Amino acid sequence: MYLSQMRSRLPKGTILRAMAPIGSYWRESIYTETAAYIVRDDLIFTATHFNIREADYYSEFEEPLPEEIQLLASLALAVGFDRGMLTQYPSFNSVRVAEQQDLRDNAECSRLEEVLRAALLTDEAVPNCPSDPPASYRYFHWPNPVAVQKEIHKSIDPADDLLIRGLGTWLKAAMLNLHPMFCEEANYPLWISLDASLNMVLHRLAEKGFAQPSTTDAQNFIHEAFGEEQSGLRYFEDYYVDRIRTVHPKNRYGITKLVHCHIDTEFSRNSSQNSSVSYPSWGSITSPS
Numbered sequence: 001m002y003l004s005q006m007r008s009r010l011p012k013g014t015i016l017r018a019m020a021p022i023g024s025y026w027r028e029s030i031y032t033e034t035a036a037y038i039v040r041d042d043l044i045f046t047a048t049h050f051n052i053r054e055a056d057y058y059s060e061f062e063e064p065l066p067e068e069i070q071l072l073a074s075l076a077l078a079v080g081f082d083r084g085m086l087t088q089y090p091s092f093n094s095v096r097v098a099e100q101q102d103l104r105d106n107a108e109c110s111r112l113e114e115v116l117r118a119a120l121l122t123d124e125a126v127p128n129c130p131s132d133p134p135a136s137y138r139y140f141h142w143p144n145p146v147a148v149q150k151e152i153h154k155s156i157d158p159a160d161d162l163l164i165r166g167l168g169t170w171l172k173a174a175m176l177n178l179h180p181m182f183c184e185e186a187n188y189p190l191w192i193s194l195d196a197s198l199n200m201v202l203h204r205l206a207e208k209g210f211a212q213p214s215t216t217d218a219q220n221f222i223h224e225a226f227g228e229e230q231s232g233l234r235y236f237e238d239y240y241v242d243r244i245r246t247v248h249p250k251n252r253y254g255i256t257k258l259v260h261c262h263i264d265t266e267f268s269r270n271s272s273q274n275s276s277v278s279y280p281s282w283g284s285i286t287s288p289s
Contacts, residue, residue: 016097043135202217
């Protein structure tokens with residue numbers, strides 16, 4: 001949050017956040033009534049309505065709010081699992097305004113843009129963070145699947161704590177992966193996201209009548225969704241040993257002085273999480289076409 005905003009943590013309104021000029025972004029702006037992703041030549045930013053209930057959570061960190069995760073995840077999930085990785089990098093800084101106007105209104109979005117640009121010019125940047133706009137951006141190599149993005153956005157409930165936790169850590173993993181020295185650490189939030197998706201699948205199975213669904217049942221659920229043969233494995237069992245040997249330096253397999261992670265494994269795990277988080281949430285496989 002900008003220093004001038006530190007004394008103004010509004011519980012309800014519209015939050016504005018610039019995207020840092022690292023990562024990759026969609027070229028086309030997207031507007032809905034409650035959220036907008038706005039692309040200018042020298043500035044990409046998001047505007048989202050938010051409503052923080054007192055009992056929701058407490059954090060001393062300026063993390064993206066659930067409604068921001070809802071928007072950013074809908075943009076990233078629309079890539080699908082076979083077209084690469086879209087990596088958005090929301091700035092640490094944000095600005096909150098009290099109004100909640102229709103964000104499909106061009107005049108309102110222009111007004112909010114002026115508010116954000118003024119903050120970018122006048123407030124002190126946070127040390128050791130990626131530079132703030134104005135800047136040039138790198139764009140993703142496919143055109144926006146806008147209809148899919150809007151459909152996913154409607155399907156994500158910002159009040160679903162488990163889903164938001166899983167999507168938030170999935171987004172953070174991609175951000176970490178932009179820093180070569182932290183490619184190992186990029187796996188850590190993916191494991192949190194994987195655990196969230198497992199619990200979402202188990203919930204879906206319980207709704208289907210499974211009395212005590214197992215991790216094998218959960219993996220079968222994913223196989224069925226993607227038309228794959230049953231493997232007999234537990235839920236993403238291939239990643240289990242890597243997690244144990246990485247998180248616990250001394251473990252049942254011995255002492256691990258260097259992590260057992262590979263660059264292609266991180267990419268594969270990221271793509272898997274795209275599908276395993278999205279399918280239990282809205283019952284379809286994300287496809288940009």
